[in-house]
Amino acid sequence: MKTIIHVNQHVIRRNRTHGENEPVLTVKTYKSNAYAHTAIIRDANGAEVARVIYRPDRPLPCGAHVWIETYLSVETE
Template identity: 55%
Template sequence: SKGRVKGAYKVGRTWVIPLFDGMPVVTPGTRGPKRNWSKRTNYTKAVIHVNQKVIRQNHNTGERNPVITVKRGSKNTYGHTVEVNGPCRVMYRPDEPLHCGARVWIETISDFKVIA
């Protein structure tokens, strides 16, 4: 009745199942509905770093623009203070800087709070 047996049809109360090379062709099925109650959360790594160009610009102009950048996925958030609520690690990679040029940054998959 689910259409998993190729070419099968019902005559009265009996199913007629055709054979292909001596065997019926059965497509694989699933046992019950797919689970949606325990979906795994995709953790996207957040990268936190200090923008030295903004620090120099603030020093020269006297402005107070935010110098800390938090990048998670394609979203950038700027602020003066970042609180990380969980484990994180500080990375120093002088030979493999980030695409923005940062050589020291913090990585975390934990939640964080940016204070502007």
Template identity: 40%
Template sequence: MGTKQASILLGISRQRLLVLLAQGRVKGAKKNGRFWKIPVSKSGMPRIIPARRGPEGIWRKQQAKKAQMIHVNQHNIQGNKGKPPEQFQPVVSLKDSKRNDYGYELYISGPCYIVYRPYKPANCGAHVWIETYEAVQFLHTEFNLDPSTAREPSKQLGLV
């Protein structure tokens, strides 16, 4: 596999994975021209050789069960046109293995990627969605009718 797929599986940034590759700490990885070829173990994960000093690595040791899927429902967007705001339907859905949660805004706390599969859509029929193995937090599950009182997501999450 390549560096993008390996970094997503390990739960680390691509830049951190490139550092580990340069240090020779990814077991069996070979550079082919400009690109890295990273083998996977029986568990489906790249193997990282721990360092002798410093803090323990924060990469994922086992593959996550299944990625969470974030989908923007275009049918609800179309259905909300012409309705008063208090009747709006949520347009963002978080699909986990057993349930669906709906809201208007969400925050993804780690790496994620956008998937576009026009010839193999998801079970719900979506052709484009976001996948992540990280925690996802809904910021708004109710539509805010007064934009002047809406809080900025960066302040809400304590990022500012």
């Protein structure tokens, strides 16, 4: 099943403006939408392969509030 993880910039801005902490990630399938601060991506065996993280209270040193972490190799195009 195809899954799309969407980062909602409008919610990020609203959280910043109003001091809120609403989830900014939407995990979408053809069946449902789930809202979260962290999305864990697992392989077919259930092992974690990556995470999408929203952490406005502790951003990365570069200032990013949303990022992806993985210990696997990553290809770029």
